[in-house]
Each structure stands twice: as C-alpha cells, then as structure tokens.
Amino acid sequence: MHDSASPRKGRTGRPRSAEADHAILRATRAALVDLGWGRLTMSDVAARAGVAKTTLYRRWANKNELVVDAVAVLFDELELPDRGSLRADIEGVVLQFGALLARPETKTALMAVVAESTTDEALRERIRSAIVDRQKRLVLLGRARAQDRGELPPDTPGEDGARAAARNMDLIFDVIAGAVVHRTLVSGEPVDAEWGRDFAALFLGGLAGLGDPGEGPGTAVPGPGGHT
Numbered sequence: 001m002h003d004s005a006s007p008r009k010g011r012t013g014r015p016r017s018a019e020a021d022h023a024i025l026r027a028t029r030a031a032l033v034d035l036g037w038g039r040l041t042m043s044d045v046a047a048r049a050g051v052a053k054t055t056l057y058r059r060w061a062n063k064n065e066l067v068v069d070a071v072a073v074l075f076d077e078l079e080l081p082d083r084g085s086l087r088a089d090i091e092g093v094v095l096q097f098g099a100l101l102a103r104p105e106t107k108t109a110l111m112a113v114v115a116e117s118t119t120d121e122a123l124r125e126r127i128r129s130a131i132v133d134r135q136k137r138l139v140l141l142g143r144a145r146a147q148d149r150g151e152l153p154p155d156t157p158g159e160d161g162a163r164a165a166a167r168n169m170d171l172i173f174d175v176i177a178g179a180v181v182h183r184t185l186v187s188g189e190p191v192d193a194e195w196g197r198d199f200a201a202l203f204l205g206g207l208a209g210l211g212d213p214g215e216g217p218g219t220a221v222p223g224p225g226g227h228t
Contacts, residue, residue, distance in 0.1 A: 024049045024056060028070035029105040037112035042066070064116070064123045071109045072130040074100060080138045086146040087204055091196040093138055094180055098191020101184040111185060132173070139169045139176075175203065 027048035031040050042063060046053040060066040078100065083092050100106050117124040143165075146152040155165045179199060183189050 020049070020051060020055065021059065022073075024051060024059070024066075025070040025073055028066055029074075029109050032067065032070075032112055033104050033108045036108075037067075037116060040067075064113070064120065065126065067109060067113050068123070068126045068130050071106070071113060072134065074103075074106050074109075075131055075135055078135065078138060080141050080145075082145060085149070086142065086151045087200045089142050089145065090176070090200040090203060091193075093142070094176065094191060094196045094199055095193065097177070097180045098184055098196075101180065102190070107185060132177075135177075136169060136173050139172045143169070143172075 024045060027045050028040075031044045031048055035044060040063060042056050043053055045066065046056050056066065060069065078093065078096050080089055080093050083089050101110070113123065113127060117127055143152060147154055155161045180191055183191055183195070189195075
C-alpha cells in the first residue's frame with residue numbers, strides 16, 4: 001500500500017511516525033462519518049487520534065489536505081490480481097472498487113471532498129493528484145498484462161503512439177471509475193458479481209457483448225481495434 005501521507009516539503013524536525021499518521025487518517029474518516037464535512041475540525045481529529053493539534057499542522061496545512069489523504073489511503077488498497085484474462089481482471093477490480101465505496105467511511109469522505117472541490121480548484125487538483133492519478137496505475141497494469149497475454153495489441157511506437165496510449169488510459173479509467181461511482185453513490189445500487197460480469201461484457205464487447213450471458217467470467221473479449 002502506498003503511503004499517501006507524505007511529509008510536507010520544507011519541514012524539519014523529528015521523523016514522522018507512521019503509526020501516528022495512520023491513527024490521524026483513521027480518526028479523520030471516523031469524524032467525517034459522525035460530523036460531516038461542515039462540522040469537522042482539525043481539533044476534532046486531533047482529539048480522536050490522541051495527538052496535539054500542532055502535530056496535525058506539521059503534516060497537513062488544512063482540513064482539505066487532511067481529508068483527501070484520508071481518502072487516498074483507502075483507494076491505495078485497490079489491487080489488480082491476475083485472474084487469467086482481461087475480462088476477469090476487470091470484473092475483479094470493479095468488485096473491489098464497489099466494495100470499497102460501499103464502506104461508510106469511504107462513501108462519506110469521498111462525497112464530502114468531491115462536493116467541496118466544486119468551488120475549490122486547489123482541492124480539486126489535490127484529489128486529482130492524490131487519488132485519480134495514483135489509481136491509474138491499475139489501468140497501466142491491466143493493459144500491460146493484457147498485451148503480454150496477447151489479448152491486446154502492443155502500443156504503437158513513437159510519440160503518437162504514446163499520446164494515444166495516454167488518452168486511452170484516461171478514457172478507460174474514466175469509464176470504469178465513473179460507472180462504479182455512479183452505481184454506488186448516485187444510484188445507491190450494489191456492485192455485485194452479476195453487475196460486474198455485465199459491466200465487463202459491455203466494456204469489452206460494446207452492446208453486442210451483452211447478448212451472450214452464457215460466457216464465463218474468464219472469457220476475454222478485446223475491444224474494437226484493441227483500444228480498451
């Protein structure tokens with residue numbers, strides 16, 4: 001798991017305690033569930049974590065930074081185990097993501113920071129760098145693994161190929177993350193095994209992919225032209 005609570009640049013003094021960091025981030029998520037964004041204060045978090053408020057400010061400049069890092073460490077729990085095919089890998093990560101978003105601490109914290117970021121560009125940028133950009137590692141790994149298996153063609157060499165690969169990576173992430181977030185946080189529906197299978201079929205095969213419900217979860221269906 002990544003350590004998202006990285007030391008702030010330019011700070012000196014005693015080394016940071018990983019145990020204290022984890023306690024602070026846990027306390028932040030718990031306080032969000034109990035109090036909501038508007039009532040949450042750094043003092044609340046310090047009291048719950050059993051640390052001095054100055055300890056928080058040595059690590060995080062404000063509540064926004066603290067809450068984003070508290071959310072980011074949860075998303076770092078996501079993994080992409082090799083399940084034997086691109087379709088099965090997608091199903092696996094979708095189910096993990098859905099289960100993560102179903103947790104009250106994740107749901108409350110994510111919805112709070114996203115809502116607040118609509119009027120705070122700095123917070124939106126921190127969400128992008130600490131959560132979104134970091135989790136694109138799963139797309140990179142999934143594409144590389146599928147290419148190694150021969151399920152997807154290799155990237156086109158050169159700068160044009162690199163740009164196309166980057167655009168595809170962003171689109172893949174947006175489609176998967178957007179679908180799961182909407183399903184869990186907007187529609188309030190579960191991301192279960194059946195939904196995961198249908199989503200993977202639609203994602204890899206388009207609308208035609210939903211026409212054969214008998215295909216097993218291990219069947220790989222690369223997208224048109226390999227752009228998945």
